[in-house]
Amino acid sequence: MKAVTDPAKLLLARMLRLLRWRVWIQERLQPTEWQVTLLWAGFVGWLGALSSLMFSALAEGVHHVLSGSSAGVVESMRQLPWWAVLALPAVGGGLAGLVLLLGKHLTRGQSSTDYMEAILIGSGNVPVRASLVKSAAALFSIGSGGSIGREGPMVQLAAVMASLIGRWRQFTPPQLRLLVACGASAGIASAYNAPIAGSFFVAEIILGTIAMETLGPLAVSAVVAALTVRVMTSEQHLYKVPEFTLHSPLEMPAYILLGLIVGTLAPWFLRSLRRAENLFIATRLPLIARLMLGGLIVGALAIKIPEVAGNGYSVVVNILNGHVLWSTLLVIVVCKWLATASSFGSGAPGGVFTPSLFMGASVGFVFGTAVNAIWPGAAADPRAFALVGMGAFLSAVSHAPVMAVIMLFEMTLSYDIILPLMIASVVAYYTAKGIEGRSLYSDALRKKAAETPGATDFAIGRVAELMKPKPPTLPRQAHFAEIARLFLAMRVNNLYVTDAEDRFLGAVSLHDIKPYLGEPELAELVIASDILREDFPVVGPDATLSDALGRFLNFEGERLPVVDSGGKLLGSLSKGDLLLALVEARKKPGAA
């Protein structure tokens, strides 16, 4: 047999062999667009965990530099002289303000879009510089002992990473929004070491759906993030609590009553935060001065009650382990409420998620102690009420009872508490919703939507807004070698064939040529027009999403070419994007 020595033929044979391998692997693994999305979600989860760990380390570093102590925030406040306690949060507030002010020059022209807006009402673009500036400012407000949570900036940073990855890979808006949502899920999962709650936080609060199209990637991202944190730190679960049991069914009425109380208090907590914000704005002080004033109030309170400083984590741990007296706690709750309102109201960047957990734990513990004093059988262990109070308060402020129940379970890994936790969280949710329609997060979104007229009109309703432009194309005279090369380079199953004016002529299917990849003689004869499928279904740029879905019903492929009325190929529409957009549209009535 004569050996083939022509370099072109050798190259062709090599390419066909590679393409055969690609098809072989593809057929066995069948990586659909959904599966590829899951891989990206995992990568985003890993990046999100790294950014969260980095933020935590930096916040601790800032705290160490400002206070000279490597202990926790509350412990540092106990050790410092009174004047330092008074000054520390104020200095931190001033520095945060300075960073925000200097950052304004860097972020000129960038919106202040946060991850929730990017997912819900934006295109999925989370501005990088604005987010970094906000996170840097948050390092100072958190590191100086401000009564504010660190989960906000952690989630924001994870979402920025996701947005950057999505933009680099040129994801379509629905995919990009989903990836940013995965980033947020990773942020929560790594901040609280709670992967299920991380997924449900985003699904329930931001996306408003637990459809598998979105929940799957969110879960993958959250699991990878939590695993990364567990591997890189010694954290197993956030709150170490003793075993809790439901001592008697007689306790249930008390838990229901706790749900009612917490559900009533939570909206007032949120209102007080908004009221504080308005009061600070009414002072007409410049931003730096406002932040310093907020810090000064926290510092003044911390002189007598150091527990008001920080996000409240260490106090919650003490409450759950029964190391705080109810009478002391009553004072701490009132002061902590004031401190959180001051920090939040002054505009300190950070979150109020962990302070909400503190409020719930305190209210629950005080209530449990009171019931125990009156009728011990109805509240055998007040610490269990603290735990249930946390979940119920979180459920009431976030309007996300499923997430709240799961998060509490994950943070404590105490299963016995589930029954009272579920009932109290649901009661608190309905009570809070009856009093106030707005949640902790709907406020921020409403404000942003009002600031950006037309932002909510972004909801995708037409194929043109969803398509990916510039799909890979072939001329009709393209030889088999060129077809094989393009199939190898692009992870597609159909290549579109166009004429010189970009008019769509049809598609060449990998499925058609697959059996003949081992026949170089054929490869020399066959050109694109020989195997062109002219009857390949197309969709118009002005078609509605439901029209496009109709096209996909009779088509097995993952992508459809988008062709205008003149026959010109404009782009391609992915089935995955379409389903994502339809899931989103269900959330926004009238959008599709």
Next chain:
Amino acid sequence: MPPAVPNVSSDLNTPAELIATPDIVALDLEATSGEDAIRALHQRLRAATPDVKDAGRFLEDLLARAAISSVCIAEDIALPHARTMAVERIVLAVARTAVPVAFDAEHPGVRLIFLIGTPKDAVAEYLRMVAALSRLLKSPGTRAALLAAPTEAQFRAVLARAVKR
């Protein structure tokens, strides 16, 4: 001129069956160029089968395809072909030229011509047909036997044997 052979392939389904029993076999086809050969064989084919519905269109499509890119798979074998609206099923006409015919600069001595017409929507069948022909004609023995077959019946017998192998 070889005797007309009745159309036996109108109810054939697979490319292999069609190769074993082509619509027409023309031995010692007279032609001076590739285009001339295509025209002559097309003429014979349209007379042999009613499944070429639009002979003019079919010829246009065959010549247009040949103009885009070479239709030869070896120095002495050409496979002029077209996916066209003009045929109702895959049609195949086979010819052996009396003298070598120049199809293009790289293929100046074509002796065996397999002219194929495929309905527009039959991409898979078209590929099966050309792949089967390529495989079959790769064998030097088959090529030699086809070039040497003295009669149409023996030529057909060579094809049928080759397909069976």
